[in-house]
Amino acid sequence: MSLPRFFLDDQVLSSETEAVFPLRLFAEDAKHARVLRLAPGEHIAVIDATQDYFECEIIQAGDPFTVRIAAHEHASVTGPQVVLLQGLAKADKMETVIRHATEIGVSAFIPLACDRSVVKLDAKKEQKRLARWRSIAKSAAMQSGQMRIPEIHEPATVKQAAEALSGATAVIVCWEEAREGGIRAAIERGMAHNMCSRNDARIAVVVGPEGGLTEAEVQLFHEHNRCASTVTLGSSILRTETAGIVAPALVIYELGGLQ
Numbered sequence: 001m002s003l004p005r006f007f008l009d010d011q012v013l014s015s016e017t018e019a020v021f022p023l024r025l026f027a028e029d030a031k032h033a034r035v036l037r038l039a040p041g042e043h044i045a046v047i048d049a050t051q052d053y054f055e056c057e058i059i060q061a062g063d064p065f066t067v068r069i070a071a072h073e074h075a076s077v078t079g080p081q082v083v084l085l086q087g088l089a090k091a092d093k094m095e096t097v098i099r100h101a102t103e104i105g106v107s108a109f110i111p112l113a114c115d116r117s118v119v120k121l122d123a124k125k126e127q128k129r130l131a132r133w134r135s136i137a138k139s140a141a142m143q144s145g146q147m148r149i150p151e152i153h154e155p156a157t158v159k160q161a162a163e164a165l166s167g168a169t170a171v172i173v174c175w176e177e178a179r180e181g182g183i184r185a186a187i188e189r190g191m192a193h194n195m196c197s198r199n200d201a202r203i204a205v206v207v208g209p210e211g212g213l214t215e216a217e218v219q220l221f222h223e224h225n226r227c228a229s230t231v232t233l234g235s236s237i238l239r240t241e242t243a244g245i246v247a248p249a250l251v252i253y254e255l256g257g258l259q
Contacts (some may be wrong), residue, residue, distance in 0.1 A: 002045070002050075002145045003043055003044055003045040003055065003073075004033070004036055004038065004044045004045065004142075005030055005044070005045040005046075005047070005139070005141075005142045005145055005146075006025060006033075006045070006046050006047070006142065007029075007045060007046075007047050007138065007142065007149055008023070008024060008047065008048045008049050009026070009049060010024065010049055011023070011024045011048055011049055012021065012049050012050050012052075012063070013046065013052065013054050013070070013072075014048075014049055014050075014052060016069075019068055020041055020059050020066050020067070020068050021066060021067065021068075022064035022065060022066050023046065023056070023064075023065050023066065023067050023145070026246060028135070030063075030065060031175075032142075033061065033065065034061075038058055038061050038184055038228050039061055040058050040059055040060060040061060040121055040186045041058065042057070042058050043055055043056065043057050043058070043070060044056055044058065044067070044128075045122055045145075046067075047148075048100065051147075052072065052073075052257065053072070053073045053147070054070075054071065054072050054073075055069075055070045055071040055072075055073075056068065056069055056070060057070045058244050064082055064094060064111070078257075079198075079199050079257075080198055080199060080200070080201040080202070080203060080252075080256075080257075081107040081108070081145060081201070081202045081203070081249070081253040082105070082106050082203050082204075082205060082248050082251050082252055083106070083107055083108045083109070083168075083202070083203070083204045083205070084097070084101055084102060084106050084108070084109050084110070084204075084205050084206065084207065084244060084247075084248050085109075085112045085114075085165075085205065085206045085214070086098075086109060086110070086111060086112060086120070086121045086202060086207050086240075086244045087112045087114045087116075087117055087207060087208040087209030087210075088111050088112060088113055088114065088117040088118075088120075088155060088209055088239060089117070089118070089119060089209050089210055089240050089241060090118065090119060090210075091119075091129070091132075093239075093240060093241040094111065094119075094129075094133065094241075095132070095133065095136055096241045096245075097109075097240075097241050097244035097245060098133050098136050098137050098140070098152070099136050099137075099139075099140045100140075100158065100245045101244060101245055101248050101249075102136075102137050102140035102141055102144065102146065102150050103140050103143070103144040103146075104245070104248065104249050104252055104257075104258065105146065105252055105257055105258075106150055106248050106252075107148070107150055107151075108150050108151040108152070108153065109133070109137070109150060109151070109152045109164055110153045110155075110156055110164075110243045111133075111152075111154075111155040111156070112155070112157075112158060112159055112206070112208075112209075113155050113156065113157050113158070114122055114158060114208055114209050114211075114213060114214075114215075114217060115158075115214050115217060116208070116209055116210070116211030116212060116213075116214065117209040117210075117211075118209065118210055118211070119150065119209075121155060124156060126154065128154060130154065133150075134152045134157070134207055137149055137224045145241045157229070158213075158220050158221075159220055160207075162220040162221045162223070162224040163224055164223060165204045165221070165225055165228075166205045166224045166225055167202075168190075168202050168203065168225055168227070169187075169190040169194050169196055169200075169201040169202050169203055169227065170186055170187055170189065170190025170191070170201070170203050170204070170225075170227045170228070170229065170250060171190075171204045171206065171221050171225045171227065171228035172186050172187070172203065172204065172205050172206065172228075172229055172247070173206040173213070173221050173228060173229065173230045173231070174206060174207050174208070174230075174231060174232070174233055174243055175208070175213055175230045175231070175232070176212060176232060176237065176246050177215075177230075178230035178231050178232045179230075181229070181231070183229055183231055183247075183250050183251055183254055184254050185229075186227075186229035186231055187201070187203060187251065187254050187255065189227060189229065190203070190229075192225035193226065193227050198255050198256055199215070201255060203251050203255070205247050205248045206221060206250055207240060207243045207244045208240065209240055209248055210239075210240050212244070218230055221249070233246055233250075247248060
């Protein structure tokens with residue numbers, strides 16, 4: 001059974017000078033620890049501000065929450081990165097995608113403002129939604145045992161996103177009108193062109209909003225990356241929140257994950 005996992009924002013455990021010390025948990029994480037009814041003697045996994053991994057024994061579970069280091073591993077995240085560009089959809093749909101795509105190992109998210117996006121975010125709504133999405137990503141990373149919390153970027157236009165992906169190993173655009181090969185072929189073509197292995201690959205997956213991507217938007221990704229490919233996800237017509245989970249899962253599988 002995996003250990004309960006906590007992420008620290010401003011505490012470096014290797015710098016602690018005392019054998020027993022308080023763990024500076026976020027308020028919501030401290031509440032989560034209470035919900036789990038963690039007790040003295042139990043162990044938890046902690047990833048500190050330098051992304052180091054520690055196994056800690058709980059000494060006191062109250063206030064303050066104190067621990068001692070039981071084991072320290074210099075855990076680094078290696079392997080391919082999968083970035084999901086999800087067309088802005090209604091709030092609950094975006095939250096569903098972020099939660100479940102984090103669980104399967106997506107490295108980062110770029111909310112995509114598309115021509116057919118029903119949701120339009122002003123500056124005030126954008127910051128509120130970003131805070132909510134980041135909280136969901138953190139919770140999902142803790143629950144699923146990820147070594148990192150995926151980054152949630154600020155919403156971008158298709159043009160901005162396409163330009164930012166010019167250096168990606170491959171850009172896989174999910175489009176119902178695609179006539180090219182499948183996901184495996186798109187990944188292999190990108191790795192061959194960039195002369196990189198699966199472990200070094202950075203794959204971007206693009207999923208449109210409820211109304212899908214326009215042909216002009218699809219073309220922008222092709223213009224900015226020679227290894228952009230349009231693919232379908234089979235004969236079924238998937239909802240945007242379904243495609244936003246299925247597509248990166250298939251990419252991660254082809255890269256050796258989920259096995």
